[in-house]
Amino acid sequence: MSSKGLLLVGHGSKLQYNKELILETGKMITGKSSEFMVKCGFMSMNEPSVEKMLEEFSHTAIDVLVVVPLFLAKGVHIEKDIPSLLGLPEGGRKGTFKTDNGTIPLVYAEPIGVDPLLADLMLKNAENALKLV
Numbered sequence: 261m262s263s264k265g266l267l268l269v270g271h272g273s274k275l276q277y278n279k280e281l282i283l284e285t286g287k288m289i290t291g292k293s294s295e296f297m298v299k300c301g302f303m304s305m306n307e308p309s310v311e312k313m314l315e316e317f318s319h320t321a322i323d324v325l326v327v328v329p330l331f332l333a334k335g336v337h338i339e340k341d342i343p344s345l346l347g348l349p350e351g352g353r354k355g356t357f358k359t360d361n362g363t364i365p366l367v368y369a370e371p372i373g374v375d376p377l378l379a380d381l382m383l384k385n386a387e388n389a390l391k392l393v
Contacts, residue, residue: 264296265322267313269329269342272302279306282330297322303337310345318358324365325357331371332378338371 266289270282279302286300297320301313308316317325327346331338340350346368348355357366372378 263322265317265320265325266296266298267310267317267325267327268298268300269310269327269331270300270302270306271331271337272305274305282306285330296326303341310342314345314357319360321361322359322364324367326367326369328369329371333371333373343368 268282268286268289270278273279282300282302286298289296290298299308299313299316301308301310303310327342329338329342343350343352346352346355346357346366348366348368353368353370355366355368356363
């Protein structure tokens with residue numbers, strides 16, 4: 261049986277809601293798929309850090325680690341900072357990850373980007389806002 265790790269990466273913020281958004285999204289992913297062991301980490305201002313979650317995954321029996329940024333678009337964190345933490349070259353998407361059980365594949369997902377689901381979500385938000393009229 262394959263065990264996959266998913267590290268959901270958030271930016272971090274002084275506002276508690278932003279941390280809760282990442283953590284709740286992680287819980288929702290867990291509820292939708294038993295395929296992944298989900299952990300959440302933050303680039304700055306919140307704990308746990310991405311580095312701490314990578315350390316936790318290094319002691320976990322997984323066969324592959326997928327790092328998924330919960331960011332809309334590419335920027336410095338997506339192109340430089342996160343790849344650096346993962347030991348990937350700038351713009352890199354594939355590498356390896358050392359665990360207690362050996363070296364496993366690591367893949368780094370794209371940010372959300374342009375997606376029809378995002379358009380659907382914005383329409384839903386607009387419709388909800390119109391209820392205030």
